[in-house]
Amino acid sequence: MGRSQCCDKVGIKRGPWTQEEDTILVSYIQKHGPGNWRLVPVNTGLMRCSKSCRLRWTNYLRPGIKRGNFTPSEEGLIIHLQSLLGNKWAAIASYLPQRTDNDIKNYWNTHLKKKIEKHQLATSGCTAASSDPTNVCPELMISRCHNNSGSENPCHSDLPSSDLSSSSYASSTHNISRLLQGWTRCPPMVKPTAPDQHLTCHGIHTKVDRESCHPLFNEELKRLLPPAWEEEQPSFYGSQSTPACVDGKKRFDTQNPPLAALENWLLDEAARQVDLSVGYIDSISHAFT
DNA sequence: AAATATATCAACCGCAGCCCT
DNA sequence: AAGGGCTGCGGTTGATATATT
Structure with missing residues (x-):
């Protein structure tokens, strides 16, 4: 099979997603729905490969995900x-x-x-x-x-484990919640x-x-x-x-x-x-x- | 306080399999 | 039926956070 696909293209960005990228991805999927990932970077202008977009969505941005x-x-x-x-x-x-x-x-x-x-x-x-x-x-x-x-350990709450003080955007579940707020219930x-x-x-x-x-x-x-x-x-x-x-x-x-x-x-x-x-x-x- | 070790988890890589032509 | 493209999955890596010395 012809491997590597889009991800080795020059100009493809790697590493942690920024809030801006997340916003773009979320609003695109909000409009078009998930799927057809190949078109996502094309239509959004995101410098990410389709795989990366899908992964970010399914593992992080998708509503209903419980973290912590x-x-x-x-x-x-x-x-x-x-x-x-x-x-x-x-x-x-x-x-x-x-x-x-x-x-x-x-x-x-x-x-x-x-x-x-x-x-x-x-x-x-x-x-x-x-x-x-x-x-x-x-x-x-x-x-x-x-x-x-029977008696749930308070440590195992549904609250995100991420610390707000974290400097990393990608690990802030609060940011993600904000992105999705008012979009889906x-x-x-x-x-x-x-x-x-x-x-x-x-x-x-x-x-x-x-x-x-x-x-x-x-x-x-x-x-x-x-x-x-x-x-x-x-x-x-x-x-x-x-x-x-x-x-x-x-x-x-x-x-x-x-x-x-x-x-x-x-x-x-x-x-x-x-x-x-x-x-x-x-x-x-x-x-x- | 600094250095080092360890833990955590988001993101990537490559393969497999499905679907379409 | 065959080949190519796309997506999903599982393993792995690497950056960052946290703990320990």
Whole structure:
């Protein structure tokens, strides 16, 4: 294939995005919608390659993105999903509609991997003493999240972790919020359609039978999901877009059949884990702190 | 206070696969 | 059916922030 594409063109800017660039990109997408990234730098005059524009949008500017620390629930879900799916960050991100795959990947690499390694050093029982941190006992890890989820650690608030004093524009979530303020109100990712929902997160159609779900797990889910799960709101993307078309292109649809079974298992499994006894959880939770 | 080490995360790179012609 | 273009994904890098000495 003819690689390198636009990104090695002379004059293509790299490095952190400026507020000006963000504003241009946001207002362009506001008008034209996401997708057709090749045309974005052409039409906006941004000295960025199409890839860079898409990445900036999907990982940072897209409305509905939650930034800041991960909650214990999210943490547990990521660990659980990672143990099921492996490093399929996009697939994992589809279960955490407010988080980007990049965020999850970073969080895994910088936090969770270490915690798991630490835990495996501390306990020699659960797994078959693998040195691979991804080969973690999901029961242990997910239970940790439920241990903490009852009384949310104030450190794991939804507030951005970025410090306002940061000199870097790119890391200021407040700037991004400002850009998007008054433009969109609802998180775009998820829109339930019927009681027997085929919920869609980033393109994975997740059939959730709320009746059969463990009540506690329902609460967990509610907490993890954006308000749109609870109250139907007009989609930001209008008719063009089921969330499956967040980037103007369907994602994951071809993976639906295998994932459906997986999701059922996941939901069952997660629901069961909610019931883990506090004592059991306590016995292992200190390993992560 | 300065130097150094470590942690964090935005952004980039390159491959794979889908879509269109 | 084949080839090229475009997009999405996962791994990695590098700049910046923070902690430690």
